[in-house]
Amino acid sequence: MSSVILGMGNGKALFGNAVVSDNDLIRFVEPTEAAINAFDLSVLRGDGIFEATMVWGGFPISLENHLKRLAHSAKLMDMPAPNIAAFTRAVNLVIEAYPDHESGQTMRIIVSRGLDSSTGIGMDAPATPTVFIFLDGKAPLHNLTPLSMMSVTRGYPSDIASRAPWLLNGAKTLSYAMNCAIHRECARRGIGDAVMITEDDYTLECPNATIIAQYDDLFVTPDPRIGILHGTSQRELFAWALQEGKRVAYEKLPVEELREADRLYMAHGGWVIPVKELDGEQYEVDAAQAQDINDAIHSGRTHDDALSIAPTGDYEF
Amino acid sequence: MSSVILGMGNGKALFGNAVVSDNDLIRFVEPTEAAINAFDLSVLRGDGIFEATMVWGGFPISLENHLKRLAHSAKLMDMPAPNIAAFTRAVNLVIEAYPDHESGQTMRIIVSRGLDSSTGIGMDAPATPTVFIFLDGKAPLHNLTPLSMMSVTRGYPSDIASRAPWLLNGAKTLSYAMNCAIHRECARRGIGDAVMITEDDYTLECPNATIIAQYDDLFVTPDPRIGILHGTSQRELFAWALQEGKRVAYEKLPVEELREADRLYMAHGGWVIPVKELDGEQYEVDAAQAQDINDAIHSGRTHDDALSIAPTGDYEF
CATH class of the missing domain: 3.20.10.10 (D-amino Acid Aminotransferase, subunit A, domain 2)
Structure with a gap:
């Protein structure tokens, strides 16, 4: 069954050392509904980082290298260092939540710096990155056409x-x-x-x-x-x-x-x-x-x- | 009274010729709550345009020049042309909804290309720009400090x-x-x-x-x-x-x-x-x-x- 799964990550746990329960690490939401604040820096400034790969038969291709590169991007962007173990666990929770891995899905991990602290909405908010991960079985996969x-x-x-x-x-x-x-x-x-x-x-x-x-x-x-x-x-x-x-x-x-x-x-x-x-x-x-x-x-x-x-x-x- | 007002625009009316009622042109939402879809191109790709100015005593500084520049940005980005009259009306509706203009507010007009058509959420959606306008009286204004x-x-x-x-x-x-x-x-x-x-x-x-x-x-x-x-x-x-x-x-x-x-x-x-x-x-x-x-x-x-x-x-x- 092809579908789209959207998991909102716990920015504090994914960029810190607190160990939280599965439900506190990733919260699944309806992907057709609004999940992001308009004052998020991803929306207002493209101020964040991401990784994209494919899940093939339930296996996320090159996951370690993607997360290593996410950490490298975070460093170049003066963002805190991602907790690789927590991200790995979050990715696997999203994969486990997907109904059927037979046909392959695209996966994206999105991280923004959080709410825009130069706005009235973000100014008093803690500087916690916004994180979400989606698995998309409806979008067309790449193919080998030259x-x-x-x-x-x-x-x-x-x-x-x-x-x-x-x-x-x-x-x-x-x-x-x-x-x-x-x-x-x-x-x-x-x-x-x-x-x-x-x-x-x-x-x-x-x-x-x-x-x-x-x-x-x-x-x-x-x-x-x-x-x-x-x-x-x-x-x-x-x-x-x-x-x-x-x-x-x-x-x-x-x-x-x-x-x-x-x-x-x-x-x-x-x-x-x-x-x-x-x-x-x-x-x-x-x-x-x-x-x-x-x-x-x-x-x-x-x-x-x-x-x-x-x-x-x-x-x- | 300082506050933040967030109005979600009607992308079809703001990038087309349909004349709609005030309530259909701008829908006010709670700015602390999620208002943007995670698959919006503003979130995933920074693929959109914006303008920012200040409202001083209820008067939006340089509004016509800002909207002219928005149209210029849209053209460089291969986006449809904004309906300037509709945008002007939408901006004024947001300004009218603000409780007190005495202290000055920052205003931003944000436009994205819409939902990402390369994802399962955006692929069948109509290519309608996402538009929102906010007026922020809580963020600090600029000043004349050299x-x-x-x-x-x-x-x-x-x-x-x-x-x-x-x-x-x-x-x-x-x-x-x-x-x-x-x-x-x-x-x-x-x-x-x-x-x-x-x-x-x-x-x-x-x-x-x-x-x-x-x-x-x-x-x-x-x-x-x-x-x-x-x-x-x-x-x-x-x-x-x-x-x-x-x-x-x-x-x-x-x-x-x-x-x-x-x-x-x-x-x-x-x-x-x-x-x-x-x-x-x-x-x-x-x-x-x-x-x-x-x-x-x-x-x-x-x-x-x-x-x-x-x-x-x-x-x-």
Whole structure:
């Protein structure tokens, strides 16, 4: 049975050390009804962070890496540190409440800084993050249909993350208006998705996904230290590649080099999707390989290995 | 009596031509209770637009210019055009519902694209914008205490708005996480506010305000066509200046020139606030002039003239 489950989290327990009962940790509410205060900073300022993944057969893909990244975003946003054990328990309570996991559901974890303390409603409220988690079996899941893509400038030079932390590059914030605008631009041009690049022509990320280039048996993705998210599904892909005896690398990746790939993949939400075209240039699609990678991710085969995958060594801006 | 009034707008009437009764146009709700759906695009994506001003003695400062700018933001965001007459009526209904206007209140108009159509809750819903308007007499108003400021890079070159409309420069979106981050950076450094600059050292705007430089009897502000908001309070200041026989100009303003000003002002929310320091450099504060400008704005003296103030001629990126 497909449905949508919405659980409102206990911000104090999820960002503190108090241990509370299940019912005090997550309170299930009717998802069609209003659950958020108009003075919440998610509503007024996009001032919060989030994670999105997929639950496959009751198993949340890359959950540990998502929660690790949530903690990283919280740090970049000067928010308190999430209690990972409490978040894990909350996520599992939401999953347990779902009626039937057969068909796969999208999951989102949303955290805002709380009520806006510059308003009369928020000024005397305790600074407790607002948290909710939903499991959505009604929204369409991704699939393996090969994508056309275009590159668009992000407007920044490649060293900006080292100089301007207030731009929040690398934090997964709720301020997604620009990401949405890029997707509208894609739709206008009849293109499936976009990859953002720097003003000095280095590869960044997609509006809600990671880009990966394959050269023979080497898989390359932009080093997140350039100021982008560290892809969770990309780490699952890298785990698959290493299990298959292939090589992987994080690089400061010029767009010119991206274009020279044998194959391109876009990864997000527990899916790795083949790219058939970038800026009008055609790329080979290996449907069998794409299926293999996704099967490995969805079956949990890559889960453990993906936890330890990360760029190593120094990074030069 | 200070309070907070929250009115939920009728998105269909405010973004269409249907004429509805007062009660159908704005529905007053308890501001401490949940009024927004968790799947609203304001919550999930910061995907919406807003305006903020002040109501002084029952009079909404610069309302026409705010609604004009809301329409401009809607266009940049590919949203439908707001019905300005309906919005004006809705704003006035909210003001009429407020118990006592003596002490001044902040007003915000919030619009999101509606429910997220990529979720099971939003997918079958009509694409109707979510609108709410609040009047907040409990939050502190601005005042004329001179500000210290610092410059921070926005990370963009000065011609980016001409090349990358998907970055939404010049739209007042709900995606304000970066603006909030700059204010946290200011607080960390013990600085009052910031002015953003381009990578090639042109002056932009403040996180939620406009910067104005005074040279003798000339008032200069950055031309909004660089990709910033057209300041409403700045237009009121320009109207005051013209009434006083002074000169005004919109310019592509190098930071070097900004630094050479005799005086600096930051303008927002119906207030023009003197700046006493920028990047450690001290500036003369003319408290009497600051008071004059604000009195002219708050008494409505500048209102009509401000409506027609705008940059003229071509703009070179």
